Amino acid sequence: MAAPMLTCRLLLMLLAFLADLCTFPRCELFSGEYNTTIEAVSQPTVVITILVRNKAHVLPWFLGHLEKLDYPKHRIGLWIRNDHSIDDSAVILQEWVDAVRNQYHFIDLEINNTETGFSDEKGACDWSVERFDHVIKLRQEALNFARRKWADYLFMLDADIVLENKDTLTLLMAEKKIIVGPMLNASIGETYSNFWAGMDNKGYYQRKPEYFPVVNRETLGSFPVPMVHSAVLMDLRYKITEKLAYDPPPKNYRGPIDDIIIFAHSIKSEGLVMHILNTEYFGQVLIPMGTHNTLTDDVEQFHYVQLEAMDNYPGLSVSPHVNFRPRPKDTLGFDQVYMINLVRRQERRDRMMKSFDILGIDAKVLDAVDGKLLNETYLKKLGVQMMPGYADPYHVRPLTMGEIGCFLSHYKIWEDMLDNNYERIIVFEDDVRFEPYFRRKFFNMMREVDTKVPDWDLLYIGRKRLHRSEEWVDGSEQLVWPSYSYWTLSYLLSRRGATKLVQQRPLQKMIPVDEYLPIMFDRHPEDDWKKNFYPRNLVGVSAEPLLVNPTHYTGEVNYISDTEDSHTVDTDIEGHDEL
């Protein structure tokens, strides 16, 4: 038994000896099967530089999407500067940086908000000379910093963009351009983006016909342009980039003191060109605010971005590392804001509540009367009767249970308002899209209606106009006298108005609620219907343009009408003489 043991041991020793031999470079026994297909190298290093002033309203989303970039974080260093802010920017940045610091190669954050403004600026959205000077110096600092860090790439990113495309960095790098930026969509449906197709001799923006096919994505690719801003990737490995500068500007520079224009000239003077890449949707850029705009306008602009993104897949992501600060809510100066929603339409309810959260509106949900659950016994109990001779002029049919439910829902609100002695209320249905700058427009409109039509009863802010031209309220640019209209999407009601609507006992001669309102402000074309109601002295006004629109228009995919598709009322309810 001993002999085989020994042989085995000898064999092992021999093997160990051979293995030792192989640690020498030139091992003859296991000659170099070097796996040449292993070519993985680390991704290039990137320094991302971010300047932040008063961006608390965007930062949680800006950072949320920055985090989501599909690029190894240990190959990214961040350089962040926050100054001259009066909002929560510093708190948010600090919170975030504390949470993610270890994930990135480094984060260099400096916050200095001892000064909150520049002596020569007219407001927080004004780009004064001092402010430009300051930003130019910061941008030069950022550039120097990235060079000192031996970064392969510098990605200059403004805090008022939301980079939704997680592949942005990789896609830009794949272009192998010295300077390239992702084309961003404008936050509000204007033809605006973060590039110029033309620049005049002085360095100012020049609109060129070439701009449109690119911005509208009719031609796709990366295009040489004189200006890209807000999100710019530069390959610092090209030696020529060492000559680029914000400060000092290029020799003989006579253009405006403006960081992006100076840099564009610096690039041009080195014989380089920027590129804009539009092959994909990358994200959104907020439209810069003018001198007369306020920070509130900027905040509202971002609300609109959020509202729009809500209906898009996958929507905007907020950073999980930033404490969510719920926006304070109010009732827009009214006694109550109602939102009518069918319990079974939970997704609409959620969407509306999210919209209200974004807009800071405190709304009370009113469970709509569901036409599907209505029955004759109940309607009899309420004393509901159809208006004699009513037939939908379009479809030629009597009221549907859905329409009755809808009427009853609005009626419940009018009664609730009177029971509670509310002076003024707002009613929203649950399929509303808010216009950009909703709050500002709303308050402007209220100021106007309160001086120009102080005795208003009903004010539409969302409806379907049936006549093209309507008469303006004297001296107003925001209000019209509405003619025959459909829908009760959104309206404001005064107590006087509610009283007028209820006093007519409309349940006993019911027609659809959106026919009832025009009858009551006496702009209904059907005389036969009108004569059932008197006096028709409701003072009806409408916002022009409207402040809200429906999420889906009839005929569009996803359009579901809760009022028109339900079954019609049985004849014993329909005929008033039966009850």
Ligand SMILES: *[C@@H]1O[C@H](CO)[C@@H](O)[C@H](O)[C@H]1NC(C)=O
């Ligand atoms: C060589 O490396 C590649 C890439 O990692 C791998 O897919 C492949 O299987 C390796 N080949 C051998 C023979 O180990």
Ligand SMILES: *[C@@H]1O[C@H](CO)[C@@H](O)[C@H](O)[C@H]1NC(C)=O
């Ligand atoms: C903060 O900024 C002000 C000017 O805005 C400057 O005077 C001050 O030195 C700065 N503080 C620090 C610590 O950098």
Ligand SMILES: *[C@@H]1O[C@H](CO)[C@@H](O)[C@H](O)[C@H]1NC(C)=O
């Ligand atoms: C972005 O803009 C393009 C036009 O350039 C448009 O087709 C596209 O729908 C927009 N995408 C989003 C998500 O807004």
Ligand SMILES: *[C@@H]1O[C@H](CO)[C@@H](O)[C@H](O)[C@H]1NC(C)=O
């Ligand atoms: C009719 O509707 C009322 C109110 O929704 C409900 O309480 C009642 O049970 C219903 N009756 C029948 C027979 O469905």
